[in-house]
Amino acid sequence: MSNREACRIVGIDERTGQKWRNGRHAYGNRKALPPIDVVAAPSGPSRYLRETDRIHIADRLREKATIRVIAAELGRSPSTVSREVRRNRTMGTRGQWHYRPHAAQARADARRPRPKPRKISQTPELRDEVQGMLEEKWSPEQICHALRARFPDRPEMHVVHETVYQALYVQGRGQLRRELAGALRCGRARRRPQRQANRRRPRFTTPMVMISERPAEAADRAVPGHWEGDLIIGKDGKSAIGTLVERATRYVMLLHLPGDHSAEAVLGALTATVQTLPAQLMRSLTWDQGSEMARHGEFTLTTDIPVYFCDPASPWQRGSNENTNGLLRQYFPKGTDLSHHSSEHLIAVADQLNRRPRKTLGWETPAQRLHKLLTA
Structure with a gap:
């Protein structure tokens, strides 16, 4: 709207409206005042604008x-x-x-109603392509990239x-539901709910030293002696094997737990395993927040080795150990008795x-890399 029309609707003088919009102009010895800076109250807990x-x-x-200013x-x-702004802007009469x-609110309201028709169910050709790739034991991510290339x-x-997961778990009916266990590698007939990390209760009450306080030399893998540990669990959770991986060399050691974990x-x-190592090869240990480490304080007192704990639901903070556990499943398959x-x-x-x-490691073995670091 023009300044005159806006002032008429609001009920103020045109000059006052001009000052409100553009700031007061300088005259005489007075400097120009900036426009009125209106700051909106924070949106609050609402998920949507x-x-x-x-x-x-x-x-x-x-x-x-x-x-950025508006967002703040x-x-x-x-x-x-x-x-x-990008999704809800409109083209003006002058091409601007x-x-x-x-209008943006109306568009958002129109997009919000659920349930929405799903893309796979509406496109028979797409559905046939996805189903064919699933029958070939392809993962949903492989299907996604293959469709874009094809x-x-x-x-x-x-x-x-x-979208593929939603079609399987939400839309699955009849024959699709019966084929679901064979279509996905996980073999699950329903989706596993994921707990939020901030809602997880701690496994033990002993004070923990978090991974954020771990020395920088452990993060860059420049100095050997910083280890990552975990358990691989056997059938029905009744047996386990402990795994230790050295971060700089990927050297592996396994803990024998025949009775329980x-x-x-x-x-x-x-304690028995780390005491077989030279002192320069045991500087720290990083573990997840599993209950098996409830006595980590006693371990530190006995061995003088600090234990650092990962954040909840953050397995990538022990990436070397997670990768090694996957390799070990070739020797110790899931669902078997590890005792x-x-x-x-x-x-x-x-x-x-x-x-x-x-x-x-540049195609070196962990044993070779460990020997090279020790001799250096």
């Missing part, structure tokens, strides 16, 4: 405010505001883009892997892994 938020965005865009005023992420809050110029044939059993096996394996067999398995060339 509300109409008042959109009105504030439109006002501040007219005042040439940046996206609303208490939102800059990407949220940027995405809102404008952001209109009420149909580069047809967006209607492109999906993300989450309680905190006391893990403490004894872990039948003797300590001699565990030593032989670890020795075989330590003599296997690794790409991440």
Whole structure:
């Protein structure tokens, strides 16, 4: 609207409205005053932008405010505001883009109703392609990339892997449901719920030293002696084998736990294993927050080795150990009783892994890399 029309609607003088919009002009010895800086109240706990938020965005865009400034005023992420403006802007009569809050609100309301028709169910050709790849034991992520390579110029044939999972778990009916266990590698007939990390209760009450306090020399893998540990669990959770991996060399050691994997059993096996190593090869140990490490304080007092704990639901903070556990499943498959394996067999398995060339080590073996670091 023009300044005159806006002032008429609001009920103020045109000159007053001009000052409100553009700031007071300088005259005489007075400096120009800036425009009125209206800061909206934070949006609060609402997940979605509300109409008042959109009105504030439109006002501040007219005042040439940046996206980051607007986001800070609303208490939102800059990407949220940027995405809102990009998705809900409209083309003006003069070929210019404008952001209109009420039209943006109407668009958002129209997109929100659920359930929505799903892409795979609406496109028979896409459904046949996905089903054929699933029958070939392809993962949803492999299907996603294969469709983009096979149909580069047809967006209607492109999906993300989450769309495939949704079609299997949410839409699965009849024959699709019966084939589900054989279609996915995990073999699950229903989706496993994931607990949120901030809602997980601690496994033990002993004070923990978190991984954020671990020395920098452990993070860059420059100095040997920093280890990562975990358990691989056997059938029905009744048996386990402890795993230790050295971060710089990927050298593997296995803990024999024939009876159980309680905190006391893990403490004894872990203490006996690390005492066979030279002092310069045992500087720290990183573990997850499993209950088997409830007596980590006693372990530190006995061995003088600090224990650092990963954040909840953060297995990537022990990446070397997680990768090694996957390799060990070739020797100790899931769903088998691990208590039948003797300590001699565990030593032989670890020795075989330590003599296997690794790409991440420049095709050296962990044993060779460890020997090289020790001699240096």
